[in-house]
Amino acid sequence: MNKQLEVKLKKIVGQIHRVNVLDEQGCTSEVRQIITDNGSYLLKSSFEEKYREWLINEAQVLEKLNNSNQIPVPIYYGIIEERDSSHLIMSFENGITLSSALKKAKNKTEKKSLIRSFGHLLYCLHETNIIESLNRKNDWLVEQLIKAENYVESGQTEGSLELLQQLKLNKPLSLEQTMIHGDCTTDNVLVLDGEVRLFIDVAGMTVGDPRYDESLAxxxxxxxxxxxxxxxxxxxxxxxxxxxxxxxxxxxxxxx
Ligand SMILES: Nc1ncnc2c1ncn2[C@@H]1O[C@H](COP(=O)(O)OP(=O)(O)O)[C@@H](O)[C@H]1O
Ligand SMILES: [Mg+2]
Incomplete structure (x- = not known):
């Protein structure tokens, strides 16, 4: 870690004893555990423009969620912006991703119990009252399609223009909007003591179409x-x- 980042980080977390690069890394970031006098933090760093934007969104979402205390997510501690990178600091949470837990599970019963628990956590999210600070004026799907188009035009996605046209023409009938995670794969929830307890990677958490979460889940x-x-x-x-x-x-x- 460069000196400048370390200085800024210390202002937030205090004296640093050790930095561990996590075995499980994400696709859009580099994640490290920061061990200090006060406990353990997760430093999530992004370098590409698209992912830096997502990281800043994630920071804003975490801050708002910590105030409302209704959805289980890590605690937000701060964001550091450098010239070529952005860094989010949150609580380090014990647990492993559901993807890893499913790989480690000894038998079908254990796997089914994990999956049931995942369903329940997502059910609770979709049943949570709308958090006003995360509410939006415009239709979520319309905005996602606009974002997708921008990514296609700037070459920041593997999705094709043909697929995008099809999606625009074949929008599903709309449904009551709920709180959603926005990237609800088995990689983005943490398991502790056999239960799926916590959402991570929450940049896309907002009010939107619950069928998106359900499908990815x-x-x-x-x-x-x-x-x-x-x-x-x-x-x-x-x-x-x-x-x-x-x-x-x-x-x-x-x-x-
Ligand atoms: N608050 C946290 N506490 C502990 N581990 C975490 C935390 N947040 C993320 N991780 C670990 O880091 C990995 C990548 O984090 P994630 O936010 O999903 O990044 P990406 O956006 O790159 O997918 C996760 O799979 C998980 O193992
Ligand atoms: Mg992730």
């Missing part, structure tokens, strides 16, 4: 009926149709 076991029914034992809300799943998981998600 079931994506890694969508062809396994047993796992899918375990999910819906916890997620006692609307079930996405195959068409909706395709629209969100294989369509919209391609651009993000």
């Amino acid at each position: 079931i994506s890694s076991f969508v062809n396994n009926e047993e796992y899918k029914s375990a999910f819906y034992e916890g997620y006692k809300r609307y079930k996405v149709s195959n068409e909706e799943f395709q629209y969100f998981d294989e369509g919209l998600y391609e651009f993000f």
Whole structure:
């Protein structure tokens, strides 16, 4: 870590004893555990323009959520902006991602129990009252499609213009909007003591279409009926149709 960053970081976290690069890294960032006198922090650093913007959003979302205390997420401590990078500081949370927990699970029963718990956490999120500071004026899906178009034009996505045109022409009928995570894969929730307890990577948390979360959530076991029914034992809300799943998981998600 460069000297300048270290100085700024110390102002937020105090004397630093050790820095551990985490085994599990994300796709948009570099994550390190910072051990200090006061405890343990997570330093999440991004370097590319698109991901730096997401990181700043994540900081704003965490700050607002910490004030409302209704959704389980890490505690926000600060953001540091440097010339070529941005750095978010939050609480280091014990636990492993659901993706790792599922890989480590010894048997089907354990896996189903984890997936049920994931369904329940997402159910609670979608049933949470709208947090006004995260509410929006414009339709979430319309805004996502505009963002996707900007990414296509600036070459910041693998999604194609043809796919985008299809998504614009075939929007699903709208549904009541709820609080959503916005990138609700098994990589972005943490498991502690056999339960899915906490959302991480919350840059996209806002008021939007719950079918997006649901589709991304079931994506890694969508062809396994047993796992899918375990999910819906916890997620006692609307079930996405195959068409909706395709629209969100294989369509919209391609651009993000
Ligand atoms: N607050 C936290 N406490 C502990 N580990 C975390 C925390 N936030 C993220 N991680 C770890 O860092 C990894 C990457 O974080 P994530 O926010 O998902 O980054 P990306 O946006 O690059 O996907 C996660 O998979 C998780 O293992
Ligand atoms: Mg992630």
